[in-house]
Amino acid sequence: MTRQVPEPLLGLNGLSIAFGGLRAVQDVSLDVMPGTLTALIGPNGAGKTTLFALMSGFLQPDSGSVRFNGADITGRAPHLNARAGMTRTFQIVQPFAAQTVRENIAVGAHLHEPRRASALAAAEAVAQRVGLAPQLDKPAADLTVAGRKRLELARALATKPKLLLLDEVLAGLNPQEIAEMIPVVRSIADSGVTVLMIEHVMQAVMNLASHVWVLAQGQLIASGTPGEVTSDPQVIEAYLGPGAAARLQGAHLQGARLQGDGA
Amino acid sequence: MLEFGILFPSVLNGLTTGAVYALIALGLTLIYGVLHIINFAHGASLMVALYAVYLLKQHLGIDPYLALPIVVPGMFALGYGLQRYIINRASHGRDENILLVTLGISIVLENLALMFFKSDTRSIETPYTLTTVAIGPAMISLPKLVAFAGALVTSALLLWVVTRTDLGRAIRAVAKEKHGAKLMGIDVDHVYAMCFGIGLACLGAAACFLLPAYYVNPQVGSGFVLVAFTIVVLGGMGSFVGALVGGLLIGVVESVGGLFLGESLGQIGIFVIFITVLLFRPQGLFGAKA
Amino acid sequence: MKRDLAAIVLFTAVVLGVTATADSGVVLTFVMMTLYATLMAQAWNMLGGYGGQFSFGHALFFGTGAYVQAMAQLNLGLNAWLALALAVVVAAGVGLFVGALTFRYGLKGSYFALVTLAFAEVFRIIAVSVGFTGGGVGLMLPLQESFANLQFSSRRGYIMLVLGFVVAALGVTAWLRHSRFGAQLQAVRDNEDAARAIGVDPWRVKLGAITLSGGFMGAAGAFYVQVFQYIDPSIAFGPHTSVEALVAAIVGGMGTLWGPVLGALVLHLLADLTRNLFGQLPGLNMVIYGTVLVVIVMFLPRGLSGVGRSVRDAWRGRK
Numbered sequence: 001m002t003r004q005v006p007e008p009l010l011g012l013n014g015l016s017i018a019f020g021g022l023r024a025v026q027d028v029s030l031d032v033m034p035g036t037l038t039a040l041i042g043p044n045g046a047g048k049t050t051l052f053a054l055m056s057g058f059l060q061p062d063s064g065s066v067r068f069n070g071a072d073i074t075g076r077a078p079h080l081n082a083r084a085g086m087t088r089t090f091q092i093v094q095p096f097a098a099q100t101v102r103e104n105i106a107v108g109a110h111l112h113e114p115r116r117a118s119a120l121a122a123a124e125a126v127a128q129r130v131g132l133a134p135q136l137d138k139p140a141a142d143l144t145v146a147g148r149k150r151l152e153l154a155r156a157l158a159t160k161p162k163l164l165l166l167d168e169v170l171a172g173l174n175p176q177e178i179a180e181m182i183p184v185v186r187s188i189a190d191s192g193v194t195v196l197m198i199e200h201v202m203q204a205v206m207n208l209a210s211h212v213w214v215l216a217q218g219q220l221i222a223s224g225t226p227g228e229v230t231s232d233p234q235v236i237e238a239y240l241g242p243g244a245a246a247r248l249q250g251a252h253l254q255g256a257r258l259q260g261d262g263a
Numbered sequence: 264m265l266e267f268g269i270l271f272p273s274v275l276n277g278l279t280t281g282a283v284y285a286l287i288a289l290g291l292t293l294i295y296g297v298l299h300i301i302n303f304a305h306g307a308s309l310m311v312a313l314y315a316v317y318l319l320k321q322h323l324g325i326d327p328y329l330a331l332p333i334v335v336p337g338m339f340a341l342g343y344g345l346q347r348y349i350i351n352r353a354s355h356g357r358d359e360n361i362l363l364v365t366l367g368i369s370i371v372l373e374n375l376a377l378m379f380f381k382s383d384t385r386s387i388e389t390p391y392t393l394t395t396v397a398i399g400p401a402m403i404s405l406p407k408l409v410a411f412a413g414a415l416v417t418s419a420l421l422l423w424v425v426t427r428t429d430l431g432r433a434i435r436a437v438a439k440e441k442h443g444a445k446l447m448g449i450d451v452d453h454v455y456a457m458c459f460g461i462g463l464a465c466l467g468a469a470a471c472f473l474l475p476a477y478y479v480n481p482q483v484g485s486g487f488v489l490v491a492f493t494i495v496v497l498g499g500m501g502s503f504v505g506a507l508v509g510g511l512l513i514g515v516v517e518s519v520g521g522l523f524l525g526e527s528l529g530q531i532g533i534f535v536i537f538i539t540v541l542l543f544r545p546q547g548l549f550g551a552k553a
Numbered sequence: 554m555k556r557d558l559a560a561i562v563l564f565t566a567v568v569l570g571v572t573a574t575a576d577s578g579v580v581l582t583f584v585m586m587t588l589y590a591t592l593m594a595q596a597w598n599m600l601g602g603y604g605g606q607f608s609f610g611h612a613l614f615f616g617t618g619a620y621v622q623a624m625a626q627l628n629l630g631l632n633a634w635l636a637l638a639l640a641v642v643v644a645a646g647v648g649l650f651v652g653a654l655t656f657r658y659g660l661k662g663s664y665f666a667l668v669t670l671a672f673a674e675v676f677r678i679i680a681v682s683v684g685f686t687g688g689g690v691g692l693m694l695p696l697q698e699s700f701a702n703l704q705f706s707s708r709r710g711y712i713m714l715v716l717g718f719v720v721a722a723l724g725v726t727a728w729l730r731h732s733r734f735g736a737q738l739q740a741v742r743d744n745e746d747a748a749r750a751i752g753v754d755p756w757r758v759k760l761g762a763i764t765l766s767g768g769f770m771g772a773a774g775a776f777y778v779q780v781f782q783y784i785d786p787s788i789a790f791g792p793h794t795s796v797e798a799l800v801a802a803i804v805g806g807m808g809t810l811w812g813p814v815l816g817a818l819v820l821h822l823l824a825d826l827t828r829n830l831f832g833q834l835p836g837l838n839m840v841i842y843g844t845v846l847v848v849i850v851m852f853l854p855r856g857l858s859g860v861g862r863s864v865r866d867a868w869r870g871r872k
Contacts, residue, residue, distance in 0.1 A: 077754075116554075
């Protein structure tokens with residue numbers, strides 16, 4: 001029986017970009033498999049959002065390539081990528097402030113719905129999915145941070161994406177709001193959308209992601225399950241500084257020794 | 264037509280005009296570089312300054328060059344007031360609003376002048392208006408030479424203020440990082456208003472140098488606005504060197520262009536440069552890439 | 554959409570009613586000139602209010618329409634109605650050209666405003682310098698009143714003509730409020746990057762907006778020529794026309810259906826009032842327009858119709 005090796009939905013190969021002297025992204029390669037919920041983590045300034053911009057076409061890489069759904073889309077315009085099924089959200093939310101929640105989402109729905117009435121109806125359905133239904137007729141400018149994050153998500157969802165790039169969709173939310181958002185993200189993934197999220201909230205990453213990539217100073221330093229990655233000394237050092245892994249290991253051993261004495 | 268005897272005076276004339284253009288553009292560049300606003304009222308403000316110089320001569324007999332200590336501080340005050348009390352209040356955080364407000368101010372100024380002075384073109388007469396100086400085969404009018412020297416001196420002064428004084432340091436701090444500057448205790452609103460004031464003060468100086476060799480009417484401002492913008496865009500938004508070089512360059516282009524195409528069509532050359540630069544090299548010759 | 558269309562029908566009925574019953578030439582002239590100003594404001598509003606691209610040189614399209622209207626009749630011997638169609642198409646074409654050039658290179662905000670100003674100036678200078686446009690003297694249309702010639706003996710005929718265009722402009726604006734194109738255009742206005750991320754092509758929608766806007770503005774220019782039988786470079790491409798269009802739209806309320814109508818009405822009333830009080834002072838009109846612009850931007854950035862909306866929202870009680 002021949003086993004078919006699944007094609008990655010998104011493939012980055014040797015992606016690099018530098019701004020002046022700053023090498024924001026250096027030689028990053030990774031594959032996102034269809035139907036997965038994966039995460040991209042790393043300390044602030046690691047280049048995660050820049051990587052998203054490179055993937056979705058907002059930035060042109062200096063070198064390397066991006067393949068999506070079997071085609072080379074390196075540097076292709078974002079709106080064309082959205083039409084092909086790759087939609088991204090923004091770390092700093094960007095609502096269409098002058099319009100209502102319904103109208104906001106409808107713009108996303110219009111990608112596939114030419115008629116106004118059906119786009120508005122689709123917007124309503126998406127709003128239900130993310131829990132924005134009670135605020136459909138509110139001006140987007142009136143939403144709280146949590147509401148705006150949901151709006152960002154809803155608008156992207158309305159484009160019926162194959163791949164959803166979520167940039168820190170949980171940033172700025174309190175624990176209650178985070179707890180409410182996590183199932184929403186999971187249900188999106190369960191419905192067949194491939195999701196790649198940039199996230200700082202580790203609880204969400206551990207909870208949701210099946211695979212994690214770690215970016216630090218523009219380079220990919222680890223790739224694996226959440227458990228593997230969070231115990232990787234290199235990753236620990238990237239977040240906590242050089243020597244931290246050893247110190248943690250030392251503290252761990254000391255703790256074990258103390259426990260052994262107490263036994 | 265390419266004969267040296269005709270080209271050389273044209274180029275010289277272009278340089279003298281260009282120096283004054285540069286001074287006008289410097290004010291605009293300062294305002295843009297620090298406040299990041301495109302001051303549509305720049306041309307109309309120049310017109311106001313020109314009328315001020317004119318009136319001082321006609322009714323008080325004050326020679327334009329001697330009017331510098333009156334007009335320059337006066338224009339400074341006007342600029343400070345406009346920015347602090349009108350433009351500042353209108354922005355509501357949106358760039359487009361500032362655009363509209365400066366447009367509105369320019370319309371008001373221009374048409375107030377039209378109401379009070381009618382559309383007549385006026386010029387002044389001084390004992391040296393018609394004096395010329397020989398430079399090689401060229402006969403350059405003395406007022407133009409004084410304008411050239413005056414513009415360069417004023418520009419140097421401006422550069423000195425921006426680079427060597429405390430105010431200059433504050434201005435550069437605000438231009439680079441507004442919030443950081445605020446946290447350091449710099450009164451950003453005051454700095455903004457100072458910048459605008461200095462920008463208009465440059466116009467005051469330019470007017471004093473310009474009027475003896477030129478004229479004034481209510482529309483003169485709009486004539487200068489687009490030229491000033493072309494220079495700033497060509498030289499690079501926010502670049503002083505760019506404004507200087509751009510000014511001289513445009514002055515020469517206008518003069519030589521007028522030689523070949525006649526005055527009206529020669530002007531088109533400037534606008535074509537403007538549009539082309541904006542489209543293909545918006546950072547200009549010396550500006551930072553956006 | 555139905556509500557907007559009903560409102561447009563009501564508006565048309567009211568204007569027709571006033572036109573039919575009014576006897577005085579003053580009233581008819583007022584209606585005609587206000588509708589004319591409305592047309593220009595609506596045109597500007599399509600690009601500025603709904604597209605978010607502020608044009609400071611809208612006279613570019615006005616003058617194009619005006620000169621085409623004049624030259625098509627004088628130089629090409631075309632029928633006035635055909636000339637009108639041509640004027641609109643050419644003006645829209647100029648919009649397409651300028652838009653394609655400027656938006657392709659990503660010009661927006663202040664830079665876009667400046668470029669439109671520069672283009673208007675270039676056209677003005679060309680109109681002054683070139684022979685077949687009549688140079689600085691301009692062009693005059695010979696008086697030949699007839700329906701076929703689009704010249705009417707009474708203001709009523711002209712009112713019908715401009716009303717037709719205004720209704721069309723209102724219809725297009727209503728369409729912008731309830732269509733996919735309009736939704737995409739406003740998305741680009743509100744946040745271009747977010748719009749791109751969800752599949753909107755900013756270049757194409759802006760191009761559509763400037764073409765529509767240019768076409769309607771060109772209609773206004775052609776209308777001017779038929780009414781006044783005269784055009785010259787400074788009327789055609791000068792700042793007065795550009796300013797009138799944008800101030801009316803902003804004062805009334807950008808990005809709304811009725812804002813331009815309201816703005817045109819208010820500005821005209823103001824202009825007439827000052828003319829009655831102070832006489833025909835050159836420049837006074839513009840001083841008022843400029844002052845109103847500054848005041849509105851400072852205190853009522855959503856324009857006069859924004860006041861109505863704020864009152865309505867307060868009445869409903871914002872949740």
